[in-house]
Structures are given as C-alpha cells and as structure tokens.
Amino acid sequence: MAECCSGRTKLIYACSGAADVGEIADRVVRRLRAEGQYLMTCLAGVGAGLAGYVESAKGADENITIDGCNVSCAKKALERIGVSPTSYILTELGLVKGKTAVTEQIINEMCEKIKSTNSSKMIPEKTITGGCNCGGKC
C-alpha cells in the first residue's frame, strides 16, 4: 500500500533467494511488514528498473534490505540505483546457508535481532488523521 507523506518512510526488501536463508529472509520481511513498522516493497520491481519502485526507493527516508547470505543481492540491487540501504545479512546474524531449517522459531529470532538493532531508528506509532498516514505532520 502506498504510504502518504508519513513522518518517516521505511521501505523493506527481501532477497527471497532460492536457499533456505533466502526463504527465511522473505518470511522475516513479511512478518516485519505485518507488525506495521515497515513498508514491504518488491525487490524485483527495483531490479527490473520499474520507475515507480526505483523512485519510491530514492524518495524513502530509509531503505532496509534483508539478505539471506553475504552475496547480498538485495543490497546490491539497491546500490545499483544509487541507494545505500541499511543492510541485514542473515548469515551474519548466525544462520548457516544450506543448513538452516525454515521454522517459526528461526523467523522469530531473526525478526527480534533485526528489530533490536534497528530500534533506535524506529518511527513512532502513527496516528491516522484525515485520510493520510502523516500523523498530523502534513
């Protein structure tokens, strides 16, 4: 869903790679989106060079990439369009590529690790006023 002039727009992307850690990255991002603190968007749209996705990334206050491994495809896809994301790599958070079961426990653990390190930048909970999500800031 498009975000309307919020105080601080945080877009989040998953590499969604083929490996177990790529699947976990995807599920972690979906979980974080569901919790409402981040706005998930499509890495494929950025990779395809679709203007809406590219310009949204350039206009966001923060872009966050969750990569399964240190090949870091999501981070590099953003860098290709001139955007420096806040990068999280699950193998650097303790997972082992090719040897990690995709479980709710692992997904929860990764979400908590990301939130704890990103918490200093967390946006305050928004108050929806007058048709946009600006919290009265616009």
Add this chain to the structure above:
Amino acid sequence: MKIEILGTGCAKCHKLEDLVRDTVQEAGISAEINKVDDIKKIMTYGVMTTPALVIDGKVKAAGKIPSKEEIIKLLGGKQA
C-alpha cells in the same frame, strides 16, 4: 505532455500539485495536469510512497516534493 500527481489527498500531495501547476504556467509549458486520488490507480505505477510525479506515464519522483528547478528539468524545459 501529460502530467499526473499521485496522492490520496494530504497536504504534501496538494502542495506538489500547486507547485507543478505554477511551474508549468511560469515556464510556459503546454501540459495536461491531473491529480490522481484513486489508490488502485496509484498502485498500478508501483509507487510505494506519495506524493509522486508522473510525466507521460513514467514515474519521475516519489515520496518527496521536487524543487521547482527539478520539476522544470523533469519536464524537459528550461527555466524561465
């Protein structure tokens, strides 16, 4: 030239619309300007943050209000 301002109705969206209308008029550019409020249509552009500026069907800016100079550049015109 067709210009669309994407936004669901907040102050920043209106500000961009006003800025684009003023800029087009001052620069003497001939353009059709439309404000798009329909979230479904906005989403078809792949835009995740508004306001957004679309020129001839292509998204040129999103999530921010470009300066007048940037708008003129995006419109392919020269500053008056």
